[in-house]
Amino acid sequence: MKEDRFEALMRDAARTYRKPPEPDLDGMWSEIERETWAGVATTQPARIAARRFTTRASGWLAAATLVIGIGLGRASTTMHRNVPAAPQTAASVASVAPVRSDTAFDAPYNVETSQYLGQTAALLIALPAEARSGNADEKFVGRAAELLTRTRLLLDSPAANDTHMRALLEDLELVLAQVVRLQGEHDRTDLDLINRALEQRDVIPRLRTAVADISAN
Amino acid sequence: MQQVTRPAVALQTDHRVSEPELIARVLSGDRIAARELYDAHSPRVFRLAFRLTGDADLAREFTQDTFVRAFSQLSRFRGDSALSTWLHRVTVTVVANAMRKVRRFRERETPLEDVHPFNGSDAGVDPVLRDRLHRAIDALPEIYRTTVIMHDIEGYTHTEIAQVLGVAEGTCKSRLSQARAQLRAALSDLAPGELES
Numbered sequence: 001m002k003e004d005r006f007e008a009l010m011r012d013a014a015r016t017y018r019k020p021p022e023p024d025l026d027g028m029w030s031e032i033e034r035e036t037w038a039g040v041a042t043t044q045p046a047r048i049a050a051r052r053f054t055t056r057a058s059g060w061l062a063a064a065t066l067v068i069g070i071g072l073g074r075a076s077t078t079m080h081r082n083v084p085a086a087p088q089t090a091a092s093v094a095s096v097a098p099v100r101s102d103t104a105f106d107a108p109y110n111v112e113t114s115q116y117l118g119q120t121a122a123l124l125i126a127l128p129a130e131a132r133s134g135n136a137d138e139k140f141v142g143r144a145a146e147l148l149t150r151t152r153l154l155l156d157s158p159a160a161n162d163t164h165m166r167a168l169l170e171d172l173e174l175v176l177a178q179v180v181r182l183q184g185e186h187d188r189t190d191l192d193l194i195n196r197a198l199e200q201r202d203v204i205p206r207l208r209t210a211v212a213d214i215s216a217n
Numbered sequence: 218m219q220q221v222t223r224p225a226v227a228l229q230t231d232h233r234v235s236e237p238e239l240i241a242r243v244l245s246g247d248r249i250a251a252r253e254l255y256d257a258h259s260p261r262v263f264r265l266a267f268r269l270t271g272d273a274d275l276a277r278e279f280t281q282d283t284f285v286r287a288f289s290q291l292s293r294f295r296g297d298s299a300l301s302t303w304l305h306r307v308t309v310t311v312v313a314n315a316m317r318k319v320r321r322f323r324e325r326e327t328p329l330e331d332v333h334p335f336n337g338s339d340a341g342v343d344p345v346l347r348d349r350l351h352r353a354i355d356a357l358p359e360i361y362r363t364t365v366i367m368h369d370i371e372g373y374t375h376t377e378i379a380q381v382l383g384v385a386e387g388t389c390k391s392r393l394s395q396a397r398a399q400l401r402a403a404l405s406d407l408a409p410g411e412l413e414s
Contacts, residue, residue, distance in 0.1 A: 006401060009350055010369050012342045017351050017370055018271040023263040028281050029255060035285045037248060174317065178310075181383060192290060193307075197314045 113159045114214045116150050120172055121207045123147060124198065127179065144179040151176060168210055171201040236300055244292055255284055258301055262308050268366045269312045270319075271355075279315065283308045298380050305381045309363060346407055353403035361396035368393055 123143055151173045160166040178194045198204060234242075234250075236257075242250035262283055267276035286307055294303055354365060363382070367373040368389075375393075379386040 006397075006404075009342065009346065009404075010397075012347060013350055013354065014370050014372070016342075016347060017354060017366075018268050020264045020267040020276070021273050023260060023280070024277065025256065025259055028259065028263075028277055028284075029252065031281045032255065032284045032288070033248070035281070036251075036288045170317070174314070192286060193310050193314065196311075200314065200318060 110159075110214060112150075112157075113154060113165070114211070116147065116154060117207060117211050117214065119143075120147050120151075120176070121204075121211060123179070124175070124204065124207070127194070141180055141182055144176050144182075148173065148176040148180055164206075165210065168203075168206050171197075171203055171206075175201075175203060237296065240291060240294065240300065243288065251288060254300070258304050259284065261301070262304055265305060265308050265367070265371060266312055268370055269309070269363065270316060275315070275319065279308065279311050282311050282315075286311070302377060302380045305377075306383070309381055313359065313363075343407075346404065349404055349407055350400065353400045356403070357396055357399060361392055361399065364389060364392040365396045365400070 123140075126140075151169055154160060155166065155169050155173065160169055175194060175197050178190070178197065182190055182194075236254075239250045239254050243254060259280060263276055263280045266279040266283070267273065270276050270279065283304060287304055294300065354362060357365060360382075364378060367378045367381070368375065373381070375386050375389045379389045382389065384392075
């Protein structure tokens, strides 16, 4: 009887919870056609995908350059020593970002957060190249998994008391979880969804800002 | 650009073709075939998007987004699972990605009372209990809510949900069990002693 009542409630919910309206199929199709085949009489969707991916890759390169530039700039002003003229690779961000003034080292969470942000930036910047070359391998995904664990620990730490930092960590948690799912076989859709998540949430610019803020401390 | 309408599809397709054949046609640039695939799958994609968002405009946007992505990525569909499973996986991911941002706005701007307008017939269920259940579903953690919506509300099997969400079937069952326990707990003060299992 008890279970019966609950089941009855759930059956009722199937009818009443967010009851879907009739969809405007033709209206939605118009938008889909416009976005998918606009301006091209007969276009192979695969070519559209390739074009979009290329565009995004260009965006990635620009974002990567910005992050690396900020990281190197901050490092040069706070380290009080010369940073080797390293080639502009993603890995250089990971090595530069954790470096801050002595004051910052008083706060252990700042240290951890700074290191984490630098390493996460490096991984996300490297992602498109890794994916294009089919090298989103076990090591790469393993690094994402490790960063995902640290994200969750930071979310439960005082480092997440700051609302902006918490929002950034939550978004990074989602993106890293998606990267972890790339292990094994994956298709372009997975990568596309990760790119979209990064774009929609402005993750790279926010990472850049966070790295700069902590470095400035 | 001339739009492909449902009547156009009906006129130009004189027999039912298999889904793999339709997919091959879409990949060769056949928009009639694309429309046919869309007609076959969009109602359920829209339903799922609406149940997950509770907002017709968002459901429409996410449905469009799902199909734009699906058509642009169709060459990557390997056929390991049903096309519907693949599409629903894209839908759930698109919705999950977008809704976090949407929720941040709503938490600040939308009174909870506005979320659940239901004007259907009563069917003998206490409206207070119904409303409480709806809110309890809303309040579930995302992984539980998605599972409850897909299984109990939309009628997906555990196998289907597991494929869509990319988790083990046992994980899916466990999530549903946990979710239902939380729903019972949320209703317990309205039906004391009745709903504990």
